[in-house]
Amino acid sequence: MKVYVFKSLPPFLWGYTRDIRAMWALEECGIAYETIGLDCGPNGLQDETWFEKISPFKQIPAIDDDGYILTESGAILLYLAEKSGKLIPSDLQGRAQVYRWLITSLNNIEPFALPVLFADLQGDSNPHLKALRPWHVDILGRFLPKIDQIVQNQPFLMGSSFTVADIAFTCVLREIRKTEILAGYPNIVKYRSRCEERPAFGKVLDAYEDRLGIARGSAR
Incomplete structure (x- = not known):
């Protein structure tokens, strides 16, 4: 599964962005994924025009599950839970x-x-x-x-x-x-x-800080 995340952010956004939610769920659900990093534009949006075909409002996170595209962090969380059968009851x-x-x-x-x-x-x-x-x-x-x-x-x-x-x-x-x-x-x-x-949250936040190239603890 591909997950579109930030690879650069202005400091005031460190630790607040919603890609953390998606990656946390992926880790907890045990779903293998690769991250595709995008740069945060001057207005908080992505400058890459191609990304609009994936995320109509050019917002992160978005996931690509073997061609099935989904945006909106809440929808992504529920999809990952339903897909894996984890983090959600069966009834x-x-x-x-x-x-x-x-x-x-x-x-x-x-x-x-x-x-x-x-x-x-x-x-x-x-x-x-x-x-x-x-x-x-x-x-x-x-x-x-x-x-x-x-x-x-x-x-x-x-x-x-x-x-x-x-x-x-x-x-x-x-x-x-x-x-x-x-x-x-x-x-x-x-x-x-x-x-x-x-542990899943700690792993995600460490990877988040490493991807942004910021010191450990900066997004805490």
Whole structure:
């Protein structure tokens, strides 16, 4: 399987990009893959025009499974889980709960976590986004306390089993890992550490830093 990833990024994007999600799932699922690296353009998009035939919005990640092309990190995570039979329950209702938690991460958490990240990155150069930051933090406060309670008594979102929903949620949490927000949710902090201590994640992040040519720990 081919996976399209970044091979160069501006420093402010190190460790935040969504190719980490796809590679983490590939490692956890035991699927052999090769990476195809692209350079991040000035607007965060790829300059190679050929890539638009693979990813219509020229976004990373994308996978090519023997000619079957798929984009969007959430769809890729679910595809890899279904293909391998790993990181997802075998019964319909169990799988639906994984879909639910993955969608929660991408629909309820990330739309408010990303603006916080961008507000912090842009600072005074974007006063409008800076002014909206407290509102985005307040919205996150609708969701994170409930999840903090859930992972207080179980290691992962689905209970004892690590799934692709945990990959999605952990990677979304990484978008606000350098803010003050997570300090108010000690169980989520422990949960994130537990997920990132998995050998597959460590292997992926090491390879990510090596591919970008940056010092070890720069994307942590």
